Amino acid sequence: MFGAGGGTSSYQEIEDTDLIILWGSNARETHPIFFHHVLKGVHQGARLYAIDPRRTSTSQWADGWLGVDVGSDIALANGIAREIIAAGLENRAFIDHATENFEEYARMVEPYTLEMTARCTGVPAPAIRELAHAYARADRAQICWTLGITEHHNAADNVFALINLALLCGHVGRYGSGVNPLRGQNNVQGGGDMGAIPNKLPGFKNVEDDAERARFESVWSCTIPPQNGWHLSQMFEAMERGDLRTLYVIGENPADSEADAPHARKLLEGLDHLVVQDIFLTNTARMADVVFPAAADWCEYEGTVTNSERRVQRVRKALEPPGEARPDLEIIWELARRLGNDWGEPGAERAWDELRSLSAMHTGMSYERLDAMGGIQWPCPDENHPGSPFLHGRLWEEPRGGPPAPFTPVEFVAPLDELNAEFPIRLTTGRRLDSYNTGVQTGGYSSPMRKKESLFLCPEDAERLGFAEGERVQVSSRRGSIEAPVAIESSLRPGLAFMTVHSAGEVDTNVLTSDAWDKKSGTADFKATAIRVERIAAERGARHEVAAAGTSH
Amino acid sequence: MDLRLRGSDPTPAERATVDLFLLSSGVSEQANGRAANTGHEARAHRHLLLPALHSLQDEIGWISEGALSYVCERLTVPPADAYGVASFYALFSLRPRPPLVAHVCDDIVCMKKGAEDIIATLQDKLGPESSEEGAATWLRSPCLGQCERAPALLWQRAGSDDRSHAPASSEAVGRLLADGLFDAPERGTAPQTETPRDPRLRLLRRIGLVDPTDLDDYRGHGGYSALRRAVRLGPEGIARELADSKLMGRGGAAFPIGAKWDAVAKAPVRPHYVICNADESEPGTFKDRILMEEDPFALIEAVTIAGYATGAERGYIYIRGEYPLATHRLEDAIAQARARGMLGGNVMGEDFVFDIELRRGAGAYICGEETALMNSIEGFRGEPRNKPPFPTQVGLFGKPTAINNVETLFNVLEVLAEGGPAFAGIGTKDSTGTKLFCLTGAIAKPGLYELEFGATLRELLDLAGGVTEGATIQAILLGGAAGTFIDTSDLDLPLTFEATRAASASLGSGVVHILDESSDISAVLLRIAAFMRDESCGQCVPCRVGTVRQEEALQRIVAGRKNASGQDDVALLADLVRVMSDASICGLGFTAGVAVKSALERGLLTPQGSNS
Amino acid sequence: MSRAARFKLGVIKRTVELTIDGVAVEVPEGATILDACNKLGIVTPTLCYLSTLTPVNACRVCVVEVEKARVLAPACSRKVEPGMVVHTDSERVRHSRRMVFELLSSSVDMSLVSGEVKGWIDSYGSDAARYGPPAPPAKVGERDARHAGHHHAVDGSVAETVAQPVKIDNDLYVRDYSRCILCYKCVEACGEDAQNTFAIAVAGRGFDARIATEFDAPLTDSACVYCGNCIGVCPTGALMPKSEYDLRQQGRWDEARQTVTQTVCSFCGVGCNLDLTVQDNAIVRVDSPLEHSVTHGHLCIKGRFGFQHVQNLPD
Incomplete structure (x- = not known):
């Protein structure tokens, strides 16, 4: 945000803050050790608010849980902003000093009264008001979010809506205050840092910036295409158009993990050539023309990863990779050699040192220093720099360092996969504590807590629809239909169903999910699917329609 | 908090019991709608855990x-x-437990007064100790604080109030089990309050004269003049x-109470709390019980003075669970004091x-x-904390707290009077005021006695x-289970803090057995x-x-x-007593070996069947 | 001068001077006697102490003699005071430390404590045998069923112990409470100091006190989330990953063949550091470094037990 894609604060600041909002994040289960820091803060007196359609284990620790309707986060954020402004609680000094575009923002949020926000979100007005006042009055406050914010068709707008709140109250750029996306994978942040984003070069330099490109080209001795590349969703569109005929997949399982999975599988099958590099023979790898067996880099090779507080840390080799598996870096190195570019002896530290020469924010991070300091938080421009626990302190400087931070007014748009009489139930997805994504890794150990992949319904819906725990039912969306057992979970409420994606083999959740995706970030909308649930009728012809579940509006 | 409950449900009676208790404690049910609060506020009810458990034990029996x-x-x-x-x-x-437990x-x-006979009767009628079935069962108990009228029982009765039973006998127990009728509670024994009444009484001045169930009668006997003062x-x-009174705490540590209250009053951290320690449990001790049963308003007044003096708005009286009558009297006294404005938002105007x-x-x-x-009040296990920090700085709920026992607080009334x-x-220069003694064993008139400090053991006897x-x-x-043995050569020992200390003994809780x-x-x-082992x-x-x-x-x-390892057990005991008294966390450990040590030193320990 | 710089708070540094074993030492206000001892390089035995947990000062093996104090003080939690005079090696201190080791060794299986602890047990002259032969182990569930208060009289012919059968009720870790010294560390790690799951607590009283779930429910039926942070802090091997337990049972656990490598967990973006213990190219145990700012030694189920996928290999 404001030029660098990373959370602004350190975990330590979460312990030292006064108010924490976990928005669309069940950190208790999906980021358990981050939640330890949250709880340290809570035990020191910080108030915790959880915004989540489900009454998650995270929300059970909260001083306030706001059971928002799936996909209405912008309405809630705008409503909170409107209440803060109406109550005169905005940080006027910070707004004047460090931001721009406030007037437009204030105009845009004006219609989001408590009443209207309550209508759009399903959250009672007093709870919205309480949170608005608590956030604005807190001396230090943190907003943290996860995929509940970003796996939507309007993911980027969701994020802007939250950043707007931080700007409104001056809750950014100071120790203890900040805005933090909690990264879902160990190197999501590092991938971004390294330029594994179609419009960025390492260090968040723009691909379309000629001068930057020239700098990289001189070191890389190659020509970098001057235009932005495709992100994942665009790639699938390109496959659909026939513009993308060959795909090299590294450590990703799109055949299972993509929303509207049958469609994705069909496109993958239609490719001329598919190369998959993975540590498992995933469902995607099974479709490949060539499979590169990869080592598990986290324990079978050397390198670095970057965490959600921008801390670059070393991974190290503890095991010999099995069989012919090779580290990703060596596979790429070898591929380059076979394609006629000999990069010399492969080495993680060599690659890293080259990166340090190109990305100023990493320059000070030698392997030696990373080892000695237990990781370093970027930016770290030189070898005497201690790293940066929090970002954007410049906004508070007098005179302000750099350009003002802009408010980005965003309007609420309801989920594209609309609820109606035919698809009356909102399905949302998420992860469990003991499992991880498509389960190819976590399926490998025996968790005593593992839940059978199921369609989770609240007791009221299960009773109303006449389903017993464990009963197999037909779940259908506009894209497809699957069978799944019903499980009852009291964290849900009428009209809201939940599934995980941990085991496509048991229940192929992503057959249902919406293929809508965010034009700004390319992330798909896994969180808001309209479904209907029916008894698996013996006579399929006479399909027994279940009474429509009331939507929560 | 993300509790995980195992899914066993309460019975309707259990649920109703807990609901009733929580209703009376002002805890409302969490609504499960589209917003919820299960944060700090919800977690702040923990201090109600012990009373909630009591409500179940009282009503359901387990x-x-x-x-x-x-x-x-x-x-x-x-x-x-x-x-x-x-x-x-x-x-x-x-x-599961039967509804009636002895x-x-x-x-x-009590062991010398026929406890084993009663146990034999119970065993005969009810079968072995602690059965889970039947209409009644029995359990061995440590001292019940009814020692002046031993032997004693406590009847725990599901669905109705508990009853002390002393003096008990095999016959009375047998009769009671047969007809289910409980005698009305008897007055505690304080021979000086009987006719002819000892004119020197101070702490016991109202015992036997005042109606313990009537605030006005208490006022008629001078009550609440100390608070006014x-x-x-x-x-x-x-x-x-x-400070001028040189009043020392009667709880064993003999700490000057003026300094303690002053420290709490001046502590910058708020709020402050006061606690009356009425958990009288030292074997052989029953003095606080009699004070609370016979003069409960005096304790309420004294605790109120403590609150006023230390700037506390809330006081706790923590009474031992085996004192049903004293509990009842205090509950009643608190209710009357509240009704008359002697407790609440504007005390005594x-x-x-x-x-x-x-509690x-x-x-x-x-x-x-x-x-x-x-810790017990806060809803945790009753495990002592390490000191320092002392309660005057970090006490109840982590706040500055003045804690005093019942006898000390009664003395405060005297100081103010x-x-x-x-x-x-x-009394004497270093032990001012009077002291209560719990006299039991081979004595003509066992009971509670009050004497000026400095009187000798002989005078007491x-x-x-x-x-x-x-x-x-x-x-x-002398001093109870955590006390020391002395013998007739010590009869002229002045009963003061300093003299007993010099004799390597301790007055402790005033037990003279x-x-x-x-x-x-x-x-x-x-x-x-x-x-000691049971209570550690x-x-x-x-x-x-x-x-x-x-x-x-x-x-x-x-x-x-012989010890199979060939060790000398007397030396072993000496080593044990030493580590317990040197390295334990609290007074229980410090004193857990004191009685044994003193018996060994005085040659009182004689092996059975030994010829020596 | 930047505005941020103007508001930067300075560090208030006050120090306290005290004397330990005749040597003057200056430490920051709020430091413990243990901190001061560490600064002087005085080795202090500890069992229940861990830098990441709130001191419970329950084991009492770190006691020291503070002049003018009636009783010994636990070094791990007693804060230093100006002018304090401390003795760490007096006869009185040595006696208490010896006795604590002796009392524990005579009642608990201490065979898996660290080499350092074994060294202390020896050097303080602890003799566990002098309390007589150990009593036979308790039967399954017997210790868990004991009621607070009255116990059935002993005759002194054998020394009571906490010996009892191992509890194995899941595939991830075992609980061998014959090895439990009741240091409270697991309870603290499961509770407020780290995981806040509160699946276990100390139940019962006195010598019958034990670590327990509610009503001694199996872990699989408790609030346990298998973070294994209790294992990470257990000093006696009472809590152990099943992977380690099985190897030990088979006689194949061999520290000489093990390496420990620090890396980063792959299961989310928090960046938890892992210490992988590897024997014969297989991960046999996972811990986290205590001093790391991300984890403070604590992990979740995935980090501690989710490594199997790299070694579920076809034969």
Whole structure:
């Protein structure tokens, strides 16, 4: 945000803050050790608010849980902003000093009264008001979010809506205050840092910036295409158009993990050539023309990863990779050699040192220093720099360092996969504590807590629809239909169903999910699917329609 | 808090019991809609855990898993934690129990007064100890604090109030089990308050004269004049009077109370709390029980003065769970005081806020230790905290707290009645005022006695009519299970803090237990050793394991058996006593070996069947 | 001068001077006697102490003699005071430390404590045998069923112990409470100091006190989330990953063949550091470094037990 894609604060600041909002994040289960820091803060007196359609284990620790309707986060954020402004609680000094575009923002949020926000979100007005006042009055406050914010068709707008709140109250750029996306994978942040984003070069330099490109080209001795590349969703569109005929997949399982999975599988099958590099023979790898067996880099090779507080840390080799598996870096190195570019002896530290020469924010991070300091938080421009626990302190400087931070007014748009009489139930997805994504890794150990992949319904819906725990039912969306057992979970409420994606083999959740995706970030909308649930009728012809579940509006 | 409950449900009766208790405590049910609060506020109810468990034990007779789980859900307490707390207290049962339970005291006083006969009767009628079925069962109990009228029982009755039963007898117990009729509670025994009444009484001045159930009668006997005086003096004036009085705490540590209150009054951290430690559990002790049963308003007044003097708006009286009558009297007295504006938002019209909450212990001697008591109030296991920090800085709920026992607080009324300097003139230079003694054993008139500090043991015995006719004193246990043995050569020992300290003894809780020639001192020592082991909280190694090893070694010595390892058990005991007194966390550990040590030093321990 | 810089708070540094074993030492206000001892290089035995947990000062093996104090003080939690005079090696201190080791060794299986602890047990002259032969182990569930208060009289012919059968109720870790010294560390790690799951607590009282779930429920039926942070802090091997337990049972656990490598967990973006213990090219145990700012030694189920996928290999 404001030029660098990373959370602004350190975990330590979460312990030292006064108010924490976990928005669309069940950190208790999906980021358990981050939640330890949250709880340290809570035990020191910080108030915790959880915004989540489900009454998650995270929300059970909260001083306030706001059971928002799936996909209405912008309405809630705008409503909170409107209440803060109406109550005169905005940080006027910070707004004047460090931001721009406030007037437009204030105009845009004006219609989001408590009443209207309550209508759009399903959250009672007093709870919205309480949170608005608590956030604005807190001396230090943190907003943290996860995929509940970003796996939507309007993911980027969701994020802007939250950043707007931080700007409104001056809750950014100071120790203890900040805005933090909690990264879902160990190197999501590092991938971004390294330029594994179609419009960025390492260090968040723009691909379309000629001068930057020239700098990289001189070191890389190659020509970098001057235009932005495709992100994942665009790639699938390109496959659909026939513009993308060959795909090299590294450590990703799109055949299972993509929303509207049958469609994705069909496109993958239609490719001329598919190369998959993975540590498992995933469902995607099974479709490949060539499979590169990869080592598990986290324990079978050397390198670095970057965490959600921008801390670059070393991974190290503890095991010999099995069989012919090779580290990703060596596979790429070898591929380059076979394609006629000999990069010399492969080495993680060599690659890293080259990166340090190109990305100023990493320059000070030698392997030696990373080892000695237990990781370093970027930016770290030189070898005497201690790293940066929090970002954007410049906004508070007098005179302000750099350009003002802009408010980005965003309007609420309801989920594209609309609820109606035919698809009356909102399905949302998420992860469990003991499992991880498509389960190819976590399926490998025996968790005593593992839940059978199921369609989770609240007791009221299960009773109303006449389903017993464990009963197999037909779940259908506009894209497809699957069978799944019903499980009852009291964290849900009428009209809201939940599934995980941990085991496509048991229940192929992503057959249902919406293929809508965010034009700004390319992330798909896994969180808001309209479904209907029916008894698996013996006579399929006479399909027994279940009474429509009331939507929560 | 993301509690995980195991899914066992409470019965309707259990649910109703908990609901009723929580309703009376102002805890509302969490609505489960589109917004919820299960944060700090929900977690702040933990201090209600012990009373909630009491409500179940009282009404249902035991605490089932479903019931505990429901308490956890309503109070936002993790079930493992609640189980840890419930299983800490001897009066709570986590297994099914018949609705009527006889807790039979077999401690040092009752054991000589026929406790085993009663146990034999119960065993005969009800079968073995602690059965889960039937209409009634029985359990052995440590001292029940009814020692002046031993032997004693406590009847725990599901669905109705508990009853003390003393003096009990095999016949009375048999009759009661047959007809289910309980005698009305009797007055405690304080011979000086009987005719002819001893004119020197101070702490016992109203005992036997005042109606303990009537606030107005208390006022008619001078009640609440001390509070009026206190308000005139102001907190600093009270501190001055207390300092001048040289009043020392009667809880064993003999800490000057003026300094303690002053420290709390001046502590910058708010709020402040006051606590009355009424968890009188030292075997052989019953003085606080009689004070609370017979003069409960005096305690309410004294605690109110403590609150006013220290700037506390809330006081707790923590009374031991085995005192049903005293509990009842205090509950009633608090209610009357509230109704008359002597507690509440504008106490006595003097524009200060103070109220008292009564908390019951549940069968844990350790909760008489001040920091264990605080943990117990807060809803945790009654494990003592390390000191420092002292409660005056970090006490109840982590806030500055003045904690005093019942006898000390009664003395405060005396100080305010006559002024600090006058009070300092009573007793000796370093032990001012009067002292209560619990006289039991081979004595003509067992009971509660009050004497000016400085009186000798002989004078005390004379006051009680001397030893039982025909008996000769073998030894005297001074101070209770954590006390020391002395003998007839010490009869002229002045009963003061300084003189007993000089004699390596301690007044402790004022227990004076006379053992005559017919007393089996080995059995007394074994009972004390077993008591210490039973009552160790288990937190620190020296006490947790040391009390076990002490009992084992003592058993071998008494049985005249050699230690299989070839070790000398007397030396072993000396090592154990030393580590317990040096390295334990709290006073229980420090004193767990004191009685054994003193018996060894005085040669009172004689192996059975030994020829020497 | 930047505005941020103007508001930067300075560090208030106050120090306290005290004397330990005749040597003057200056430490920051709020430091413990243990901190001061560490600064002087005085080795202090500890069992229940861990830098990441709130001191419970329950084991009492770190006690020291503070002049003018009636009783010994636990070094791990007693804060230093100006002018304090401390003795760490007096006869009195040595006696208490010896006795604590002796009382524990005579009642608990200490065979898997660290080499350092074994060294202390020896050097303080602890003799566990002098309390007589150990009592036979308790039967399944017996210790868990004991009620607070009255116990059935012993005769002293054997020394009571906490010996009892191992609890194995899941595939991830075992609980061998014969090895439990009741240091409270697991309870603290499961509770407020780290995981806040509160699946276990100390139940019962006195020598019958034990670590328990509610009503002694199996872990699979408790609030346990298998973070294994209890294992990470257990000093006696009472809590152990099943992977380690099985190897030990088979006699194949061999520290000489093990390496420990620090890396980063792959299961989310928090960046938890892992210490992988590897034997014969297989991960046999996972811990986290205590001093790391991300984890403070604590992990979740995935980090501690989710490594199997790299070694579920076809034969």
